[in-house]
Each structure stands twice: as structure tokens, then as C-alpha cells.
Amino acid sequence: MSQGPASKKRADSPAAVPAGGGAPPPASDNYTVVARRYRPQRFEDVVGQDHVVQALRNAIRLNRLAQAYLFCGTRGVGKTSMARIFAKCLNCVKGPTEEPCQVCDICQAISVGQDVDVIEIDGASNNGVEQVRELRQNVSLRPSRSRFKIYYIDEVHMLSTGAFNALLKTLEEPPPHVKFFFATTEANKIPITVLSRCQRYDFAGIAPDAIVETLKSICDREGVEADLDALQIVARRAGGSMRDAQSLLERMLSSGSPRLTPDVVHGLLGTASxxxxxxxxxxxxxxxxxxxxxxxxxxxxxxxxxxxxxxxxxxxxxxxxxxxxxxxxxxxxxxxxxxxxxxxxxxxxxxxxxxxxxxxxxxxxxxxxxxxxxxxxxxxxxxxxxRLENLDELGEVVQRLKALEAGTTPPPKVSATSAKKKLSQSDSIASQQSGIGKPPHFAAPVEAVRVASVLPPVLRATEPEIVVEHRLAIEQERRVEALPPLDLEVVQKIWPDLLKKVGASLSWRLSQAQPIGVDEPDVLVIGAKPGYNSVADPCGADEARKRIGECLQWLLQRPLSVRYEASQADGAQPEAPESGSRRLDQLGADPLIQKVVELFEARVSHFEPETRRDGEDGSTSVH
Missing domain, CATH: 1.20.272.10 (Zinc Finger, Delta Prime; domain 3)
Structure with a gap:
């Protein structure tokens, strides 16, 4: 990074000094962009980082200089500029001092990044272990002409894990003539072992007003007229980065417009007015x-x-x-x-x-x-x-709903403007009484939800979804109370549909059961067919009864529960189906089934008896 004599002279002038008839821009072959020409050269020139400036000033004044400093912050907020200014304060011929002379060879060389004792390293391209080993070998050498040898590593989070590990010992106990300055935009990627060895300073985003003031100073020194509204647009677009704002201003200046107006800025940036x-x-x-x-x-x-x-x-x-x-x-x-x-x-x-x-x-x-x-x-x-509908606070809606259900006149709806005035008045009274900005027991506003469109017109503009669900639940209960008693004949008619809906694993067992009665309130009693207790008894399990009840509720559109009773009938037991494992073994020995298994590369998992009409033999379905 090099500059001609004219550029150096311009670079030495502070960026925050008001306009005073600056020199015209240098010739095209030696032209330096605005962001470099107006880089801060003193602590007073740094914008928006007063907390860091004050801390470094105190460290110099009290002679409490750490071996390593870490500057964290987003792009363009002054990390590199702060590192160079701090380096000049430490190595100036009058130093260590808070006010570097800016005229000695050391100060001028550091300003342009060319001093032999202030080594600036790009962490993205020098991130290997070999580069760190070379740095460790050079650390023991004393500085050529300055008081300290300073290593400034930009984007230090780009170093590899091995490089960080190789740097740890040197970073913790460097020679007294060595200082480390690190800068990063992603401090979360730096190992904690490195963070614990550095003094960390977080750079804040620069306020738009401060950016506008700096841009106005630059425009005055460049002899360009600029509307304040146009500079505010540039500062807004920069997002807290001074370098981004200066780069955008460079684009404005390069357009050749005699005056920077909002229309010119919007046209060049491609933004809406x-x-x-x-x-x-x-x-x-x-x-x-x-x-x-x-x-x-x-x-x-x-x-x-x-x-x-x-x-x-x-x-x-x-x-x-x-x-x-x-x-x-x-x-x-x-x-x-x-x-x-x-x-x-x-x-x-x-x-x-x-x-x-x-x-x-x-x-x-x-x-x-x-x-x-x-x-x-x-x-x-x-x-x-x-198309968003009006949103209201949930507490107000609930009060109106309670009033309507009680048959009384609901309270008038409070508009958004009146609510804001009421809240401001309450805050004002509380601040006068208690000395704070909000009441002592200030409650955050209740979350508002979207208005439902399924309610009557009188409630459509006020009730949110959670209240609608409450209303629907009440209406559902009233509708259930108006339902006729559960009819056993109706259940018997829909029994075949129930067998299809409960699923294959439960359908066969439930087919050996039947509805036998109704208990109050809405309890359906099912029992095993005579002689089939061993098959139907699993229907009495909690999960099975829950599944049967859910399917019946869906079919009958009414709430009910299910109770299972085993058959108490005497008499000869019909031939019970053979056990699953023995029947599967017998089916597996069948030549036809063996051929099917071999052809489809399948296996027998279970079997289901298939019921025929009277006069026909039953058969077994194999799966």
C-alpha cells in the first residue's frame, strides 16, 4: 500500500477537521481513494469508538501496556486505523505518547503501512503453521529503529488450529520488545486459549449522524456540494461502516454530478426514493x-x-x-x-x-x-x-367476550391512538412519582393474535383465534348436551365400518367381539362372542379401547368411551385358531407358499382367516 508525496500530505491531515479549502484531488496516476486519503491519523480523528480510544489513552498514560490486543468489530469501523494509531503512539520518537508527532519517519511509515518494525500480516493468506513458525523465529530479533516490534494480524480468525496452537506460548510470554495487535470480524471463531491471552476491545457500529458529519467534512474539503438528505441516504446504506460510507461517497464523486441530491444518490445506488x-x-x-x-x-x-x-x-x-x-x-x-x-x-x-x-x-x-x-x-x-386485519390486545377482547356472554354491554373498544396516549400518560405519571420511566409494576402488552372471520359480525373485528377456540369449545359442549342418547342399534349398523377403520392389527380381534350395551353417560360396552375370549380379550387393553373409542367418535360424530367385558356364556368352545407361531410353521411347510416366498423373495409374517357366506368353506389369507 503506497502513496505519493501529495497523498502522504493529505493522509496526514485529520479526517474529522471541518472544511478549510482542501487541495484539489491528485493527478489520476497518483489518485488515492477517499477511504485511504481520509483515514484517521490521530485518536481525535477516530469516529464512534470513544470507549476504545479512552482505554488505550489510559494504558499509555499509566504505562500499563499489555503484550497482545484484540480488536473485534464489523467491517469498516476503524480496527486497522486504531492499530496504526496505537503503533505510532508506542514507537514515535517522542513516545510512548498519546499525541504522536506525525512528522517523524516512523510515524509517516506506519501511516502508510510500510514501517519495518510494524509488520502487518493478512491472516487469510498466512494462516499455516509454517508462517507462524517463521514469525516465532523473528520475534527474538530486536526492532531495527523503533521501541517495539509490533505484529498486526488482520482477520486473525482465519488462522488454522495448528497455527493458533503454535502461537500460544509466544503470545503468552513474548520478549519485552514485542507487541501483538489482532483484528477480527468473527471473534467467536478464535480459540478461548487465545482470547484469554489478549486484551479484547469491541468496536461498535458508527451512528448515522456521525457518518453524515464525516461525509459532509469530506465533501467540503473536496469542493463538492452535497445535500444533507443525500448524505443521510448514504449513511443509512452503509449500515454503521465508515469505510462503506466513504466507498459509496467515492462512487458519488466519480459520477461527476455538480451537486449530490437525494435523486442522484437513489439513481446511483439503485434504491427507491x-x-x-x-x-x-x-x-x-x-x-x-x-x-x-x-x-x-x-x-x-x-x-x-x-x-x-x-x-x-x-x-x-x-x-x-x-x-x-x-x-x-x-x-x-x-x-x-x-x-x-x-x-x-x-x-x-x-x-x-x-x-x-x-x-x-x-x-x-x-x-x-x-x-x-x-x-x-x-x-x-x-x-x-x-390485507392484514386490525389486531387488538387479547385482554381487551376477553373483557368484551365476557361482557357479551354475561348479557351486559361490552366496554367500548379503545383505539390504537387513545391507547398510546393513555400509556404515555401513565408512564409520565409514574416517572413523576417514582423517578423512573415506567410504572414500578409495568406489565408488558399482551400478545395480540389475528382476528378470525368465522364469528358473527358483532365479534368479527375484536375476537382473536384463541378466544374463537374457546367459543367453539363452548358451542361444542352445548351441542353434545343436545344430542340424543347413544343407540345400540346405530352402533351395530356401523360396526363393519369400525372394523375397517381401527386397523389390520386390531380388526381381526375386534371382529370376534360385538356391542352388547350402553351405560350412562355415553359408555359403549363391547364383549367377546361366546367362546372367543382368548381372541377378543386384547380389545380390553387401554390402547385398544382408546383406538376403538376414537374411531367410534369419528363415525358417530359424538364423544363416547368404550368398556370391554369378557363373554360369560357356558358351552363347548368352538375350535380356537391355532397359535400364530405353530400356524406359521405349518404354512411355511406348504409347497405352494414356499414357491411364492422364493419367487417374490418374501417371508410369511401373519395370516388372516377369511370368512365366507353360509355354505362356503372358510379359507386363510396369508401375508
Whole structure:
């Protein structure tokens, strides 16, 4: 990574200093991108990582320098910049100091990553044991001209297990002139044995306002006019990464536009405009599916991808949720001038409807990755959201249901707006009395569920599914109470259907039993046919009676239970079927069955007697 003299001079200037008539960009052959030219060079220039800066400053001031530091965080939040600044603080000719001079050869070489005593290693391409062994051999050598020899390993989680193990002893007890700086975006992949030997610092995502301020400073120094709304769009798209924001700004500057406006930014990024996204939210809030699909089609005709459109709608719905619960100061996406328009759409929606909408759109966007019919999925999601019915709190619905069942006048339905005002007032009173933001015994809102469309119109807009199930259970009980007594003749008529439904394993045994009576309430008594107790007795087992009862309930459409009684009739016992094992042995010796078994490569598992009409012989079915 090299820079010309002009680039070095520009790189030495802090990125966070307000505009003051910066020099024009360097010539094309020596051009350096914005992200490198405006890399932070001092602790004061680092944006959004005050907690890390303060900790490192104190370590230098108190002379409590550890042997290894681990910087964790997402891409573009300043891990490499922090490592270089810290290295300059340690190796500057005036150091160790919190304020490196920035003019000595050591500071300038570290700024561009070319100092001989600050070795920057890419963990992704140097992740083997051999590279670590070479590093261990060089650790014992003293630095050439600096106070410390510093090894900076980027993406250290890419090292192999063997490489980590080879580094452990050196990492725990390095020579006094050696310091290790590690950076990673996935700290969970680093062995705990390495983590325990490092001082870990977690870098936070950078706030959009801080990104906008930095981008504005860069635009002023580059001599480019930029609207604040346009820079907010860039910061929003960066997702907390300063390097991503600077790379997007580089694309804006390379377009040659004399002024960066929201329309220019949306056109270059391929995103939908804020007005279109708010229009989409308004269409969803008013349940206008046609308007939502029309806006989607207009965005697609302008080159906006369905995933980007859904992402924008989700961002605005997130702010709608924040406005819905009364936390206006926590909005991230909506501009101040657009907040009244979004608030008007929020007033038509309940908080639970917004939550359901966010879940639907987030799931649809996740399913759209790598599919060719992304527009269809986005259209389905938008129509589902537009067709969402009003959602109410379960507690309110239960109160109205109890009032209707008791014959009294149900309490009036509380609108979403009035409920929010009531909640805000209660929070305000509690904060005045107890000094906190919520009442001492504040209860979270009860989960709301979707309204069922099967109820009468008077209840259709208020009762959720769980209440509907309760109502249906009550109606079922009333219907059962109105049923006539169980008729034995009806059971005898459906007995053949019962034998087919209970299954093959139970059907043959149940065929040797019969319904013999009815006990109250709704208890069917079945008994074995005379002389067939040994065959039918298994029908009295709990599992068998449960299965028979379930099948009878399905056939008769009424609840009942089954009780089994053995036959008490005297007399000669008819010839009982032979035992299963002996009968199978006899059947296995039959030549015809042996031929079938050999032909189909099968085996005899069980046999079933086949009953014939009067005058015909019975036969046996083999399986």
C-alpha cells in the first residue's frame, strides 16, 4: 500500500477537521481513494469508538501496556486505523505518547503501512503453521529503529488450529520488545486459549449522524456540494461502516454530478426514493393492495430491485414502530420533514399490526436471496401486509367476550391512538412519582393474535383465534348436551365400518367381539362372542379401547368411551385358531407358499382367516 508525496500530505491531515479549502484531488496516476486519503491519523480523528480510544489513552498514560490486543468489530469501523494509531503512539520518537508527532519517519511509515518494525500480516493468506513458525523465529530479533516490534494480524480468525496452537506460548510470554495487535470480524471463531491471552476491545457500529458529519467534512474539503438528505441516504446504506460510507461517497464523486441530491444518490445506488417508500407505507396502512403493487411496478421500471425496495420499506416500518410506541427520538431513517406524513400513516395502524407487517416483509426478503422470482415474492408479501386485519390486545377482547356472554354491554373498544396516549400518560405519571420511566409494576402488552372471520359480525373485528377456540369449545359442549342418547342399534349398523377403520392389527380381534350395551353417560360396552375370549380379550387393553373409542367418535360424530367385558356364556368352545407361531410353521411347510416366498423373495409374517357366506368353506389369507 503506497502513496505519493501529495497523498502522504493529505493522509496526514485529520479526517474529522471541518472544511478549510482542501487541495484539489491528485493527478489520476497518483489518485488515492477517499477511504485511504481520509483515514484517521490521530485518536481525535477516530469516529464512534470513544470507549476504545479512552482505554488505550489510559494504558499509555499509566504505562500499563499489555503484550497482545484484540480488536473485534464489523467491517469498516476503524480496527486497522486504531492499530496504526496505537503503533505510532508506542514507537514515535517522542513516545510512548498519546499525541504522536506525525512528522517523524516512523510515524509517516506506519501511516502508510510500510514501517519495518510494524509488520502487518493478512491472516487469510498466512494462516499455516509454517508462517507462524517463521514469525516465532523473528520475534527474538530486536526492532531495527523503533521501541517495539509490533505484529498486526488482520482477520486473525482465519488462522488454522495448528497455527493458533503454535502461537500460544509466544503470545503468552513474548520478549519485552514485542507487541501483538489482532483484528477480527468473527471473534467467536478464535480459540478461548487465545482470547484469554489478549486484551479484547469491541468496536461498535458508527451512528448515522456521525457518518453524515464525516461525509459532509469530506465533501467540503473536496469542493463538492452535497445535500444533507443525500448524505443521510448514504449513511443509512452503509449500515454503521465508515469505510462503506466513504466507498459509496467515492462512487458519488466519480459520477461527476455538480451537486449530490437525494435523486442522484437513489439513481446511483439503485434504491427507491423516500417519498415512494412512505407512499408504500401509506398504501399498506390503508389496506390498498393495488396502490402498493403500482408503486412496486414503478420502482422496478426505474431499476430498483425488489430486495432493495423491501429493505427500504422495512427501514421505514421500523421507524413507524418506534413512532407507534411513542419513542420519537429513536427514529433512524425518516427525515424530520417527513415525520408528520409517517405519523399520519402510523395513526391508522396498531402496534401489533406493524409488528406483524415487519415479520412478513423480513421473512419475504430472506426468502428472496438467490431466487429468480423475487418480484413475485415481494408482491405476495406486500399484498399479505395490505390485507392484514386490525389486531387488538387479547385482554381487551376477553373483557368484551365476557361482557357479551354475561348479557351486559361490552366496554367500548379503545383505539390504537387513545391507547398510546393513555400509556404515555401513565408512564409520565409514574416517572413523576417514582423517578423512573415506567410504572414500578409495568406489565408488558399482551400478545395480540389475528382476528378470525368465522364469528358473527358483532365479534368479527375484536375476537382473536384463541378466544374463537374457546367459543367453539363452548358451542361444542352445548351441542353434545343436545344430542340424543347413544343407540345400540346405530352402533351395530356401523360396526363393519369400525372394523375397517381401527386397523389390520386390531380388526381381526375386534371382529370376534360385538356391542352388547350402553351405560350412562355415553359408555359403549363391547364383549367377546361366546367362546372367543382368548381372541377378543386384547380389545380390553387401554390402547385398544382408546383406538376403538376414537374411531367410534369419528363415525358417530359424538364423544363416547368404550368398556370391554369378557363373554360369560357356558358351552363347548368352538375350535380356537391355532397359535400364530405353530400356524406359521405349518404354512411355511406348504409347497405352494414356499414357491411364492422364493419367487417374490418374501417371508410369511401373519395370516388372516377369511370368512365366507353360509355354505362356503372358510379359507386363510396369508401375508
Amino acid at each position: 423516500d417519498d415512494r417508500l412512505i407512499g408504500m407505507v401509506e398504501a399498506l396502512a390503508t389496506h390498498d393492495s393495488a396502490a402498493a403493487l403500482t408503486l412496486l411496478d414503478q420502482a422496478a421500471s426505474e431499476g430498483v430491485q425488489p430486495t432493495e425496495l423491501l429493505a427500504g420499506v422495512i427501514d421505514f416500518l421500523r421507524d413507524a414502530l418506534v413512532l407507534s410506541i411513542g419513542a420519537e427520538s429513536l427514529t433512524l431513517t425518516i427525515a424530520p420533514r417527513q415525520k408528520p406524513r409517517l405519523q399520519a400513516a402510523v395513526d391508522r395502524w396498531s402496534t401489533d399490526a406493524i409488528l406483524a407487517s415487519l415479520q412478513i416483509l423480513a421473512e419475504a426478503r430472506a426468502r428472496m436471496r438467490g431466487v429468480s422470482h423475487g418480484r413475485l415474492l415481494s408482491e405476495l408479501a406486500l399484498v399479505r401486509v395490505a
